[in-house]
Amino acid sequence: MHSISPNLNIMIKASEKASKILIRDFGEIEKLQVSKKGPSDFVTNADIKAEKIIIEELKKAKPNYSIISEENGIENNKDKNNTWIIDPIDGTINFLHGIPHFAISIALKSNGEIISGLIFDPIKNEMFYAEKDNGAFFNNQRIRVSKKNEINDCLFVTGGKIKIEPEVHYRKSGCAALDMAYVASGRYDGYFQHNLNIWDIAAGVILVQEAGGILNEIDTSSKQNITIIASSTNINEKLLKKINNF
Numbered sequence: 001m002h003s004i005s006p007n008l009n010i011m012i013k014a015s016e017k018a019s020k021i022l023i024r025d026f027g028e029i030e031k032l033q034v035s036k037k038g039p040s041d042f043v044t045n046a047d048i049k050a051e052k053i054i055i056e057e058l059k060k061a062k063p064n065y066s067i068i069s070e071e072n073g074i075e076n077n078k079d080k081n082n083t084w085i086i087d088p089i090d091g092t093i094n095f096l097h098g099i100p101h102f103a104i105s106i107a108l109k110s111n112g113e114i115i116s117g118l119i120f121d122p123i124k125n126e127m128f129y130a131e132k133d134n135g136a137f138f139n140n141q142r143i144r145v146s147k148k149n150e151i152n153d154c155l156f157v158t159g160g161k162i163k164i165e166p167e168v169h170y171r172k173s174g175c176a177a178l179d180m181a182y183v184a185s186g187r188y189d190g191y192f193q194h195n196l197n198i199w200d201i202a203a204g205v206i207l208v209q210e211a212g213g214i215l216n217e218i219d220t221s222s223k224q225n226i227t228i229i230a231s232s233t234n235i236n237e238k239l240l241k242k243i244n245n246f
Helices: 006-032 040-061 092-096 176-184 198-210 233-242
Strands: 065-069 073-075 079-090 103-110 113-121 126-131 136-138 156-158 170-172 190-196 213-215 226-232
Touching (some): 006 103, 006 126, 040 079, 040 103, 065 198, 079 092, 113 198, 126 176, 156 176, 176 198, 190 198, 198 226
Parallel strands (some): 156 190
Antiparallel strands (some): 065 073, 079 103, 113 126
């Protein structure tokens, strides 16, 4: 086994604890699908419950760290150099429709740099994590971005609105965190999207970097309107040409 930092260990425990709630609630969603009211209030509730558990667990271990989270916003605590960045359910719309493609995302930003990230898909029991200078892992196995050279052999992923249809094979999965985790593990060859929030992509950024991928310059101090273009170094220039004005 490779060694992981105490902070990453805390993140793993927090995500596993919150995932129990999400798995249970996801089971309920399937029953709610058929009701007229629909499950949207229920999902907001699941989001809030999961976030509360994650924050409680992280605070138990590191009471002074600051927090940025989707539901709660920004909480500046004594230690402003270390900030947890949390998305309790990335892929909420999938969750809402009973589609098992969503994830918990937790990252740690230290002195303006993301040094640790975890993306956990509780339904598939797939955990992706990375730490600065320590590699990227999927369920304890080392992962790398894809090695393909030919853009026509590649499969990319995106989300949101696309202005100009790119001439590449691509999917829209509805979960930015997993899109980036899948690029890090070589399932997708690249990912591009506009208008992202920091909590959607913080953990994914370090995963892609540590898996040997390349990303555009990202300002980790901005919270919204982030654009991401991530891929392997092999394919990066070819991808940029194809998605010139996406």
